[in-house]
């Protein structure tokens with residue numbers, strides 16, 4: 001196993017209470033959180049994460065990424081799988097840490113995977129016209145070898161920089177405008193400037209200074225602590241400042257994250273092993289406020305159950321758009337994506353359920369067996385339409401969707417999901433009656449807590 005689990009983890013007990021804000025997401029295992037507020041909507045906070053498979057407790061099996069959004073830091077939407085190894089033809093494994101960027105009107109996911117046949121980490125670039133993806137791979141960044149743990153930083157003048165590094169190394173380079181290659185003359189090895197660096201660089205700017213935060217190891221000792229260094233320019237030189245997230249109860253072997261300013265407050269996102277009860281490689285995203293002293297030094301963060309302190313536990317709703325299909329882990333079988341009926345969410349809806357067995361499948365990934373409230377967004381302007389709804393290959397309901405000229409939502413009540421991948425399928429049952437423009441817009445699965453039922 002790659003990381004040694006400390007004695008601290010071995011004695012960890014899951015004590016977080018039911019109104020805990022940390023871990024932030026309790027519906028799915030998440031790691032390496034990358035938080036952002038995009039220019040078009042300062043009211044919405046986005047967090048992009050890598051995904052730990054339940055039951056694996058192993059980084060090697062990581063295969064994809066998720067996007068989450070919120071407007072109140074209590075109610076979160078999990079937009080599902082936004083990119084997967086299956087969608088990246090040059091890669092074979094290790095969907096490890098990523099970052100996201102808004103650049104010249106498009107959203108980018110900057111991620112690392114191992115190149116097929118070679119087994120070296122590359123830094124991949126994928127693009128979407130929407131912050132929630134799904135993202136389409138464009139290839140890997142030329143000039144970056146061993147490109148694990150990329151972070152992209154767009155400076156105020158629009159210049160894009162790429163930071164990356166692992167195994168006690170860290171590098172930076174300016175990217176060319178298409179983001180697909182670095183400018184070789186700007187390539188800089190930062191390793192000697194970042195005491196204890198191991199991997200996972202992240203840069204943010206505060207009062208004109210560039211803060212580079214990174215997980216590091218004090219001489220060869222796991223688990224990772226979070227350190228930082230400060231510079232006057234993105235390429236450095238960086239001045240080492242010290243540790244700001246030290247060892248804490250229930251941490252995982254790794255720590256990795258980033259910062260964001262949201263509604264006037266600075267927040268640090270990172271990860272722990274709290275949700276899995278101390279399984280070091282089955283992680284969960286965390287968030288606490290990030291504060292500075294009057295000299296601009298980052299004050300220590302002590303991970304807390306209260307986290308962002310909203311006195312309410314966080315709650316996640318999976319909102320899975322039907323039209324995202326294969327890219328989001330689903331399937332469109334003999335149906336099409338359309339935009340004719342207005343009022344849909346996302347990029348469109350799925351329609352043309354003309355023949356028996358025509359269907360849309362949607363992937364819902366969850367951490368643990370749990371109950372969720374199941375809702376379907378649909379329209380059926382031309383009359384009622386009969387369908388089977390299957391959850392994990394079993395018929396959950398035979399249902400006649402009533403006529404509805406506009407998009408509307410049906411609440412099917414509580415369903416039980418298993419840990420890992422769940423497939424929800426909406427399938428045309430038979431020839432009667434005519435479905436006309438019957439349209440599936442999305443499914444929602446809302447977390448239900450035991451004391452709420």
Ligand code: FUB
Nearest residue numbers: 031096097199200254256
């Ligand atoms: O999540 C997989 C790997 O673990 C990341 O790439 C590292 O930064 C560490 O968090």
